[in-house]
Amino acid sequence: MAFQGELASTVGCWYPGRLDMKRNSSTVGNATGRGALLLALLVLVACGVTLGDGAELARYDNYRLYQVTPRSEEQFRTIAALEETSDSLIFTETARKVGEPFTVIVAPHKLADFTETLESDLIPYRLVEANVQHSFDEERSRIMSKRTRGVFDWTDYQPLEEIHGWLDRLASEHQEVQLLDAGRSYQNRTLKGVKLSYGAGRPAIFLEGGIHAREWISPATVTYILNELITSEEPQVRAIAERYDWYVFPNANPDGYEYTFRVNRLWRKTRKPYGLACYGADPNRNWDFHWAEQGTSSNPCSDTFAGPNAFSEIETKSLAAFVKTLRGKLRAYIAFHSYSQLLLFPYGHTGAHSPNHQDLNEIANATVLSLAQRYGTRYTYGNVYDAIYPASGSSVDWSYGVEDVKIAYTYELRPGPNAFNGFVLPPKQIIPTGEETLDSLITLLEESAERGYLAA
Structure with missing residues (x-):
């Protein structure tokens, strides 16, 4: 999943080498100092690229x-x-x-x-x-035509400002909803979430969405689940809604998400600049648990750049600080990604099994069976290292390994592996994805509770 820098991901231009962050070097390819700077600037000018988030809309014509x-x-x-x-x-x-x-x-x-x-x-x-640009053009045209309606729903994907506005309205309209501010992003956007609570002393569940910017179905699914927890009258939904305190952050990478709407639909990382032409670290490789050991890159232009150090990104550092405030009551950490239809659990840095691997495996099995009931959507499951690929420094591994949250899962939502539409999942699949995921989440929590993991 490797973009090689702002240039490549915007217009497919050649970028001369990389910045060596670990040695704090100014080397670019084989050039150094002023020569490197001049060379890189010439490339930028030749490619017509605007530095930073003032860039024009990235296009993928004839890709x-x-x-x-x-x-x-x-x-x-x-x-x-x-x-x-x-x-x-x-x-x-x-x-x-x-x-x-x-x-x-x-x-x-x-x-x-x-x-x-x-x-x-x-x-x-x-x-x-x-x-591939045809798909992006159709998606952008559709979303822009709907933005004047002023209605928040799940018939299409919502921009960041609409999601934040909806969270504000939830807090003003429902006394059981409290706005949360976990800090600011690199570009000073709010890491906004909500707490849903029907009474004191309940064990906590944390839902994380949108940490990878281009995975739009993630915030859509998290907001769908939150809405159902508040409004649904289904007995099973009401049971989990009122049994736990819910901490819900639909957009853990607000700068990146905003960037996918305004500039580059396939952007994945944060937006902090690294050197002259590289931007962002992978926020799901940046957590301080076996950081940068497996499945990461030291190249700041790579999609899997782990950052120059653990928690180098203010978004991950701030979110982790917030999660630490829940120490002693947090019982489950659930992250939502796309795509491939997988349910994953620790570890990602090693093939060695976690202490409660058997329980996590059995819970996952019951969960994916439940998910398939409604629409026949088939998920596979397993520990990250074996089921998908080695990946260290993730939020779920950190919550498990550092905060001792023993129910820690990552959903890789629709579509399935090898799908041609990948991150551009048709909006008609948002509600079905939300429905089946909520079905499975009910089972995940019930199975976890039966094994004693969710006690107050």
Whole structure:
């Protein structure tokens, strides 16, 4: 899932090397000092890129979407090398294992090199979409046409200001809802959430959404669940709503989310600048639990850049500080991502099983069976390291390993793996995704409670 910097992710331009954050160097490629600065500025000018969030709308005209299936370990290594080093390939999924297909978006000027590499290594591939910009244009046009209605619902994806406004209204209209402010983002946006409580002394559940900016179905699902917890009259929903204190943060990466609406639909990270042309760290690789050990990058232009140090991002540092205030009462931490239809639990930094692995596995099994009941949506489940890929420094691993929250799960929501629409999930799937996810969350909490994990 590697963007190689602001340039590559905006217009597919070549970027000369990277900044070495670990050594605090000003080296860019093989140039240093003033020469490096001049070279990088020339590239920026040539590519027509505006630095920072004043950038014009990123377009992906004639970028192609391919499905690739490595059939051997050698082919797999070739793909992994491309993911780490290419400046104009967007891996919407990380290659996980031999024989498993994944999707990649290729810039027009890289098509010949990309296909030549695959063909020379006899790696099977097929074209899925000839111009990914069409999907983004349709999505943007649809959302802009609806913004004048002034109605918050789940018929389409909502911008950050609409989500925050809705949270404000919830607090003013429902006495059981309290606004929460966990701090400010790098660009001074509020890390806004709410507490839903029907009485004192209840064990706490934490819902985290939107930590990866481009995964729009995540905040949509979290807000759907929150709305149901407040308004639903279904007995099972009322039971979990009133049995626990709910701490809900739909947008844990507000700068990144806003950026996906205004500039670059496929942006993933935060928006803190690193060096001249790289922006953001992966906020789900930045938590201080086995930070930067597995499945991360030290390249600040990479999508999986873990940051120069743990909690380098004010968003993760602030959210962690808030979670620490719940110490002693927090019983479950649930994060929502997309995509691939997975239910994951610790650990991500190692294949070694967590102390309560068996319970987490059994709870996950019951949860995905429950999720499939309504629409037949099939999830798989497992510990992060084995079920998807090594990934250290995540919020869920941190809550489990540092805060001792023994019910810690990550949902990778619709669509399923290898879906061509990936992060651009059609809005008609928002409500079904919310419904089935809430069904499964009820089961997850019931199964956890039966095993004694959610006691006050």
